[in-house]
Amino acid sequence: MKELEKTYNPAAIEDRLYQKWLDNKYFHADAERGKREGKKPFTIVMPPPNITGQLHMGHALDNTMQDILIRYKRMQGYEALWQPGTDHAAIATEVKVIDKLKKEGIDKNDLGREGFLKEAWKWKDEYGSRIIRQLHKMGSSADWDRERFTMDEGCSDAVLEVFTRLYEKGYIYKGSRIINWCPVCKTSISDAEVNHEEQDGFFWHINYPIVGEEGRFVEIATTRPETMLGDTAVAVNPEDERYKDLIGKMLKLPLTDREIPVVADEYVDKEFGTGCVKITPAHDPNDFEVGKRHNLEEICIMNDDATINVPGKYFGMDRYEARKAMVEDLKEQGLLVKVVPHSHNVGTHDRCGTTVEPMVKPQWFVRMDEMAKPAIEALKTGKLKFVPESFGKTYLHWLEGIRDWCISRQLWWGHRIPAYYCQECGEMVVAKSMPEKCPKCGCTHLKQDEDTLDTWFSSALWPFSTLGWPEKTEEMEYFYPTNVLVTGYDIIFFWVIRMVFSGLEQTGECPFDTVLIHGLVRDSQGRKMSKSLGNGIDPLEVIDKYGADALRMTLMTGNAPGNDMRFYWERVEASRNFANKVWNASRFIMMNIEKAPVLDAQPADLTMADKWILSKANSLVKEVTENMDKFELGIALQKVYDFIWEEFCDWYIEMVKPRLWDDNDTTKAAAIWTLRTVLMDSLKLLHPFMPFITEEIFCNLQEEEPSIMISSWPVYKEERNFGPEEHAVEIIKGAVRAIRNVRTSMNVPPSKKAKVFVVSEDQEVREIFEHSKVFFGTLGYASEVAIQADKNGIAEDAVSAVAPQAAIYMPFAELVDIEKEVERLKKEEERLAKELARVNGMLNNEKFVSRAPQAKIDEEKAKLSKYTQMMDQVKERLGQLVK
Numbered sequence: 001m002k003e004l005e006k007t008y009n010p011a012a013i014e015d016r017l018y019q020k021w022l023d024n025k026y027f028h029a030d031a032e033r034g035k036r037e038g039k040k041p042f043t044i045v046m047p048p049p050n051i052t053g054q055l056h057m058g059h060a061l062d063n064t065m066q067d068i069l070i071r072y073k074r075m076q077g078y079e080a081l082w083q084p085g086t087d088h089a090a091i092a093t094e095v096k097v098i099d100k101l102k103k104e105g106i107d108k109n110d111l112g113r114e115g116f117l118k119e120a121w122k123w124k125d126e127y128g129s130r131i132i133r134q135l136h137k138m139g140s141s142a143d144w145d146r147e148r149f150t151m152d153e154g155c156s157d158a159v160l161e162v163f164t165r166l167y168e169k170g171y172i173y174k175g176s177r178i179i180n181w182c183p184v185c186k187t188s189i190s191d192a193e194v195n196h197e198e199q200d201g202f203f204w205h206i207n208y209p210i211v212g213e214e215g216r217f218v219e220i221a222t223t224r225p226e227t228m229l230g231d232t233a234v235a236v237n238p239e240d241e242r243y244k245d246l247i248g249k250m251l252k253l254p255l256t257d258r259e260i261p262v263v264a265d266e267y268v269d270k271e272f273g274t275g276c277v278k279i280t281p282a283h284d285p286n287d288f289e290v291g292k293r294h295n296l297e298e299i300c301i302m303n304d305d306a307t308i309n310v311p312g313k314y315f316g317m318d319r320y321e322a323r324k325a326m327v328e329d330l331k332e333q334g335l336l337v338k339v340v341p342h343s344h345n346v347g348t349h350d351r352c353g354t355t356v357e358p359m360v361k362p363q364w365f366v367r368m369d370e371m372a373k374p375a376i377e378a379l380k381t382g383k384l385k386f387v388p389e390s391f392g393k394t395y396l397h398w399l400e401g402i403r404d405w406c407i408s409r410q411l412w413w414g415h416r417i418p419a420y421y422c423q424e425c426g427e428m429v430v431a432k433s434m435p436e437k438c439p440k441c442g443c444t445h446l447k448q449d450e451d452t453l454d455t456w457f458s459s460a461l462w463p464f465s466t467l468g469w470p471e472k473t474e475e476m477e478y479f480y481p482t483n484v485l486v487t488g489y490d491i492i493f494f495w496v497i498r499m500v501f502s503g504l505e506q507t508g509e510c511p512f513d514t515v516l517i518h519g520l521v522r523d524s525q526g527r528k529m530s531k532s533l534g535n536g537i538d539p540l541e542v543i544d545k546y547g548a549d550a551l552r553m554t555l556m557t558g559n560a561p562g563n564d565m566r567f568y569w570e571r572v573e574a575s576r577n578f579a580n581k582v583w584n585a586s587r588f589i590m591m592n593i594e595k596a597p598v599l600d601a602q603p604a605d606l607t608m609a610d611k612w613i614l615s616k617a618n619s620l621v622k623e624v625t626e627n628m629d630k631f632e633l634g635i636a637l638q639k640v641y642d643f644i645w646e647e648f649c650d651w652y653i654e655m656v657k658p659r660l661w662d663d664n665d666t667t668k669a670a671a672i673w674t675l676r677t678v679l680m681d682s683l684k685l686l687h688p689f690m691p692f693i694t695e696e697i698f699c700n701l702q703e704e705e706p707s708i709m710i711s712s713w714p715v716y717k718e719e720r721n722f723g724p725e726e727h728a729v730e731i732i733k734g735a736v737r738a739i740r741n742v743r744t745s746m747n748v749p750p751s752k753k754a755k756v757f758v759v760s761e762d763q764e765v766r767e768i769f770e771h772s773k774v775f776f777g778t779l780g781y782a783s784e785v786a787i788q789a790d791k792n793g794i795a796e797d798a799v800s801a802v803a804p805q806a807a808i809y810m811p812f813a814e815l816v817d818i819e820k821e822v823e824r825l826k827k828e829e830e831r832l833a834k835e836l837a838r839v840n841g842m843l844n845n846e847k848f849v850s851r852a853p854q855a856k857i858d859e860e861k862a863k864l865s866k867y868t869q870m871m872d873q874v875k876e877r878l879g880q881l882v883k
Contacts, residue, residue: 010547034079050089085148158465183306414452460498519564735803
C-alpha cells in the first residue's frame, strides 16, 4: 500500500487523475457492451455550451450536477452515457465574429457570405474547444469520444430531415406575419428571446378629425405615436354606445394625406383608455389580427434598422427621433390632446438589450397548435416530470399560450433554410439538397433561401441527433430516450419545450423522463453575476486556488432544485477544510493499517463501537441512495459530510485510538477492518461530489480495483444493522458531551484528567459503560472510570453532569486547583467592578444621556446587562469555593 502525501495538494493530483481516466476510457459508454453484459442504459445529454463560451459559475453548477448523477449511475452498474457537445449559437457567434473583423478593419458584407463563413469556422476551431478544456478541469466525466457540434455533418443531416418532414406535413410554412425584429442585430427573433421589462413611458392622446364633420374628432391614446404612419383604421367596440354612429365613417390620419375607416371589433376594451384604438397591422400583433378580420392594408413604415421609410418629412429618421418630431407637429396642429405618464411592458432582445420592433415580414414559421398537444399531454400523463414539480406549471403556461414559432433568421452563420427558388418562374422547392432543375418549368437556375434557422431549431433535436438519428444506429436504439435533463430555469421556454415537442414528433417518444431544474449562482449579496456589475467569479480561479473538489462541494452545499444559491469564498475555504479533514483521517488510518492483518471481521470480533459506526454507515448508504434517486443532491452531500466529519472522524477514530496504540488489545484487527471498510464506503458515497480526492485516497488504500469511479456503489446490508449498539453508543456520546460541557463552563483544560463516576440504577446502562470503559475514559478526559448503582463514596462537592439514563460525577478538587481558581476569579471580579463603575458612570451622567446618539446609549446599556450577569456568576462561583 502506498502512502499519501503529508498535505492534500489538489494541483498535484487533479490533472494527473483526469488524464488517467481519459487514457483508460472510463467515461466511454458502449451500447454493444451494455447489451452484451445486460446492463441498463442511463443517458444525460449535456446542454451544449456556445462556442463563444467561457466557463462561468452557471456552467460549473450545471455540469457538476450532471457529473454527480452520471458518476453515481456508473457506480450503480448502468451503462452510463453523458453525451457532450457544443452549440454554434447562431446570432451570438455571428456578433462575435463581426466584432473581431471590425477590429481588423474588415466589413462582413465586403467578405460576402462564403468569406464570412470561413471566418466563422476559424472562430469555431479556435474557441470551440476552449470551454471543453475548462470542463475537463471541473472533472466532468462526459464521453468526450462522442463530442458533437450542432453544425457537424450528422446534426446537420438531422436538421434537413426534420425541416423537410415538417414542411411536407404542412407544419412549416412561409408567410408574412408579425414577428419580433431586432433593429441592431437586423434579424427576427422568437418570442422566447424577448425579455419583457417594465419601463416608464407615456400615453399620447391624439385627435383624429372625422372627415366631413368640421370640428369633430375621435380621440385615441397610444404609447408609440411614430406608428401612426402605418395606421389603416381606428377600431371601436360594436357594443360601445358612444361610438356606434362613427362605425363606417372615415377619419383624416394626422400628419399624412390618407383617410382611414372606423371599424367595429370586439377586441377593443370599452373600459380602457378612450375606447378608440388605432390599428397598425404591420407593427402590432393584436392589430395584425384585427387587420386580417377587416381586410386592412399592412403598411410597414420602417427599414430593418428602425428608420422611417415613409416618404416625406420623417423619411430616414430613427424611430425615436421621428416620435419627437411627430409629437411636436401634432402639438403645433392642435391635435395633441394631452400626454399622460404610463408604465408599461416593453420587449427587449435578450442578446443585445435593444427594444424589439414588431413588424410584418415574410418569414418561415412552425405551426405549434398540433405539436404542442402531445407535449402538454406528456406532462399531464407523467411521461415527463419536473423537479421541482412547480416548474411544470411554467412549462404548461408557455405551451398553452404558444404562438407559431418564427424559425428564420437573417444571419449567415447557421443552418441555411433548405428552400430553393426558380429564377425563371418563381417556383419554390423544399428539399435536402438543391434540385438539378425546377419541377415546374425545368429551368436549372435555382437559388437557395438566404435565411438561416433559429439556433434552437437544431438544439431542439440534440437528444436524438447526437445519437445518430435519422439513421437507425445502435446508440439511438440503446441510449434513447435519455433519462435526465439538467438545466437552469431560465431556458425552459427556449430549449426544454422545443426538445419535448420535437422528440415526440420525430421519434414518438419524450426525449427524457425528468427535467432537473437548478437556479442561478448569485454573488454573496444575492445579485446576479454579470460583466456590467463586475461581480462574476471565474470557476477556474477557484480551482487554481482551492481545487475542483472544493468548488464542486461549494456549489452543491445547501443546493436545492430550482433555487438560486449564493457564492461565498468562505464556503470554498470550508469545503477545502473538509477535503483536508478527509485526507488527514485517511492518512491516519493508512499509517495504522499495518498494525494488524486486514481480514474480513466476523460480527463476533466487533466491539460495540465498531458495530455502531458500521450501523450508522449502513443507514447512511440507504438514505444517501434515496436522496440521490430523488435528485436531492444537496441533502445527500450534507449527510455524507456530517457523517464523515462528526461520526467517523470526531467520534469513531477517537474511540479506536486507544485500541490501535495498545499492543495487547485483541480487538485491533476488528478496529482496522472497520476503519478501512467505513472509509471505503464513505469515499464511494463522496466520490460523485468530490471525484479527485476520493480517487487518490481509494487507489492508495487498496490495490484490488484500479479506480473508484468504476467500483460499485455501496448497498444497504441488513446484517450491518446493529440497533442495540447504536442506542448504546449514543448513550456514551451523550455522557461525553455532558462531561465536556461541564469542563468547558469551568475552564478545565483537556490535559487535566479527573476520576469520573457513572451512576445508574439501570443494570443495562451500567453494562454499556463497562463495555465502553476504554474509549469512554479517553473521550471523557478521565483518569479513572467508576460505574456504580448509587452515590456511595462520591464526595459532596463533586460536580455533576446529566447524561441520558445516567448521572455523571467528578470530584471537584480533581478538576480545579482551588487556590488558583479563587485567585483567577478575584482578578475577574476586580475587572468587572471597574467596567461596571465606568458604564454606570456614563449612564448616570445626564449630559451623556442627553447628547449621545441613541445607538451609543443602547450599546452601553447592553454592556451593563452583560457585565452584571458575569459578575453574578463570578460571585456565585467564589461563594462555592470560599467557605
